[in-house]
């Protein structure tokens with residue numbers, strides 16, 4: 001999952017970035033509003049964490065401009081403690097949630113999981129497909145009630161595919177989700193993770209879409 005963090009405070013930005021990386025998010029951290037609008041226009045993020053008090057372009061303007069551009073990515077705004085106006089204006093301008101500074105990182109993680117869940121149209125906390133259950137909060141996967149042992153990268157690939165079931169995920173997009181999880185990504189790494197996932201979870205779950213990437217079919221119940 002890719003997060004765009006827009007926060008001009010060095011200490012806070014660094015803390016949030018490090019925390020999110022430990023939660024296996026791929027984090028891009030920008031420190032001004034103009035850079036944020038540019039990035040949102042060009043890149044695909046799963047969620048945006050947006051401070052309102054920013055240099056060059058205030059967060060509220062970033063929000064208005066990106067919504068005008070038709071960008072529907074969920075946005076959580078960070079507001080100052082005493083500013084009810086900020087919160088109201090932010091939500092009116094298209095923010096999906098807010099956190100008041102100072103906040104606990106665990107609360108940020110939980111709110112981001114909820115936003116990603118809602119944006120993928122999922123009401124439940126876990127993602128299900130047939131007898132497979134993936135829990136984004138605990139980073140665990142169960143098949144027919146049995147815990148399946150997956151590496152962090154196997155989990156990251158599977159989560160991306162299951163969150164986007166019914167859509168073909170390009171190799172580039174899936175590989176982006178692997179960068180930032182430590183070592184370099186080798187050219188055939190993605191195939192290797194998919195191979196491992198098929199061995200562990202059965203060969204039918206992940207389909208190869210030749211020349212494009214991979215997909216998990218939308219679950220039918």
Ligand code: CA
Pocket residue numbers: 007008009051052053054
């Ligand atoms: Ca600020």
